[in-house]
Amino acid sequence: MTNATPGMALILAAGLGSRLRQKTKTPKPLTKVLGLTLAERVVCVLLAVGVRQFLVTLGHEAETVRAHFLGIARRRGVIIDFIEAEDWEHGNGASALAAKGRTGEAPFFLVMIDHHFDPEMARTLADDPPAPGEICLAVDRDKDAIFDLDDVTRVKIDNGRIKEIDKTLDNWDAGDTGVMLCTPALFEGLERAATRNRHGLSDGLRELAGEGRARTVDVTGLAWLDVDTPDALREAERRLMRDQGRKTRDGPVSRHLNRPVSRWLSRYLVRTSLTPNQISLISWLLSCIAAGSMALNGYPALVAGGVLAQLASVIDGCDGEIARLKHSQSEFGGWFDAVLDRYADAFLLFGLMWHEFAAEGTGLAILLGFTAILGSFLNSYTADKYDGVMAQRLEGASYFRLGRDVRVLLIFLGAILNQPLLTLGVVAVVMNMEVVRRIMICRRAPAS
Incomplete structure (x- = not known):
């Protein structure tokens, strides 16, 4: 049975951050x-x-840091209280000790302001909480995956408990991730360390470890990074952008063509005030312009429309990337994007159909255009059920998926090659065959 997640966290944000400040010129x-x-x-x-x-x-x-956190509290709908750590310059243990009496009796998370980590680390700690009078430290045994081995706090482990902890250990088993689940016993260790004029958090853990009261929880394989140098800051950004390419529902075109370009764009867009929903609207407007251009007579207009359609498809990936990077995902945002995509699909295929009909006047263009639009809509309609079945079957791995990314690329290629009728036929056949394939897969899926 999964344990309840602690509802409180202590964030140590008192330090100077001198190495990072040289680059950023701002409080850490x-x-x-x-x-x-x-x-x-x-x-x-x-x-x-x-x-x-x-x-x-x-x-x-x-005061600068307080004002910033108060803004976060308003935006995110959380409660944030503050503790003035008068002795913060002595070390992070002194900062943590200032919270004595403020955390209550229940376990609480303790994290560093400059540590970026996978939420699954906190869940893993919550599933293996400390006993009364103990603390738990999340540790990483994969030394090769630790970004800065020279700076990591090293932990010697004996039967799941901290035996030694220090940055200078030669014989060590795991790295300290800086993420902990604590009871008020933490403050006992910090107070005893302070009487010896030792004010680091590791000093307090060392006191508890001497009594067998400091456990380790293995989180090897989960991502974390101590962002305390300019190099680490660049690495944090690199990892965040890399993770944007790990979306299991991406089709082949999105995964191999659109996503690398959209990640490059998102790296710049994320620094602007544009919201994910505004980016969805920009993508939709580009699709509308593309459809209007393709509906006009002449090859140049057809090509311009095809290029704009593909550009819109690339930008359509940026809204989700920005939402994830800024932790601003919402059910409305996903639904709004899907609605705009359906309108864009209809406009693009109608524009292509009209271009062919105006040029040749054949009823076949209307028939293929209608079938392509119908197949595209049903392709989107069946996506949720199909994705749910495949996600359950493959447990999060990527899987074969033909969707909007493929049909927009087909429209782009058809416009470049000046083959609107053939393109409508290919889209009609491919999208409707994909719908049939999904029906067959979902029919064979076991009942839930």
Whole structure:
């Protein structure tokens, strides 16, 4: 049985961040990573697993950081309280200790402001919570996957518990990811370390480890990164953009042609104020212009329409990428995009049909145009059921899918080759055959 996810998180945001500040010239929590600050990213990651109440320790440029977090609270609908860590310059352990008495008795997450991590890490910790009087630290045993081995805090493990923890260990088993699930026992360790004039978070963990009260939870294979240098910041952006190409529902054209281009565009669009829904509208408007151009007489207008149609298809991938990068996905956004896509499909195919009909006056153009539009609509209509069946069967792996990306590319190629009638016929046949194939697959799927 899955344990309940803790509802509170303590975020350590008091530090100076001197290495990163040399490049960004801003307090570390306000450092932007592809459109969102480190502060907002860590809140969004924890919000994704159900955390809605946050405690933030403040130190360097406290009022600037406070104002930024208050803006995040308003945008994201979460509760954020603050703790003035008077001794923050002594170390991150002193910042954490300032939260003593504010976290309650229930387990709480503790994270660093500059650590970007997979939400699944928090879920893994929640599924294996600490016993009363203990803490749990998420650790990564894959040393080759750790970005900066020289800077990582190293952990020696004995039977699932921390034996030693320090950045200078020569013999070590795993890296400290900076993500923890704690009980108030954490503050006992920090207080004892402070009496020895040791004010690092690792110093407090070392105290608890000496009593066998510091467990490890293996999260090897899950992504995380300590974003505390300019190189790490670039790596964080690289990883985020790379992950945008891992969408199992992409068709072959999207995966191999559109997605690499849309990721390049999104890298710039994410730094603007454009919203995903506005990008959906831009893509739709380009499709409308493309359809109007193709409906005109003459090869140049046909080619211009085909090129604009393919450009719109590429941009259509950016809305979802921006939504994921900015943690602004919504059911309405996905539905709105799908509605605009259906209008765009109808306009594009009608424009191609009209171009052929105006030039040749044949009824065959109308018949093939109607069949192509019908097949395209049914292709979209059957997508949800088909995707659900394939996702369950393949457990998240990519699978064969013919959809909008293929038909728009066919329209583009047909316009370039000046073969509108042939293109309508190919789209009609391919889309309707894909619908039949999906019906057969879904019919054979086991009842849920």
